[in-house]
Amino acid sequence: MFKHVKENKGEIASAITKPFPFFMSLRDRGFISEQKFQTSQKKCKNLDAVGKMVYDILSDLQKKFSLPLLQVIFSTTHLKAYPDLKETMRSFLDGISMKSIQSEDGDWYTPPEFEILGGYEKSRNWQLSLRCYDRPLKFLIQNQYHEDSGAKFCCQLKMWPGPS
Known part of the structure; x- marks a missing residue:
């Protein structure tokens, strides 16, 4: 940044x-x-x-x-x-959409790339579709639950199941 x-x-x-x-x-x-x-x-x-x-x-x-x-x-x-x-x-x-999410296999992805990997390429808001410990990234970003750099979150990320 x-x-x-x-x-x-x-x-x-x-x-x-x-x-x-x-x-x-x-x-x-x-x-x-x-x-x-x-x-x-x-x-x-x-x-x-x-x-x-x-x-x-x-x-x-x-x-x-x-x-x-x-x-x-x-x-x-x-x-x-x-x-x-x-x-x-x-x-x-x-610019904020940099490679900031590390997958289980060690590869790094931007939030939109991670959405595509999880089958959510049509999602329009990665801050809501990506979650950490059942909290959307938007909440974590707004409440500053991240490292000072703002680049890496210190928890496992998963795709949130969208509406059926």
Whole structure:
């Protein structure tokens, strides 16, 4: 995920066209300090500076990027305030689909590949069809029941029997 963030922070920065609500959300959730927030407010009085400030903040945050930060960046509020962010979000969703599930035979699969392996290629939401200890991955992702990298889950995954 780090590489994907590094490669796409320019796209995120160009999608953020005004300071509110982006900088406030980062501050309110503890991703930037009050001092950094105040600095961003001063620099962004000129709207042309917003993208540069977002880029600088993302550069500072990229080394400790996490799923909760992505959830803030791509929150419903931000997607409404910054419609161009939707395309970048799609790129991240594709990037998150990395080989992160290890099968019993030791092979690694992306969530969609694992669905196909289990006969669920028509499923439209791998976060619900893949389960770990009878919990859908969506629940585990939202509640951060995973390693810090967000890439590997520490339990056996199985396909959930769909509706008959």
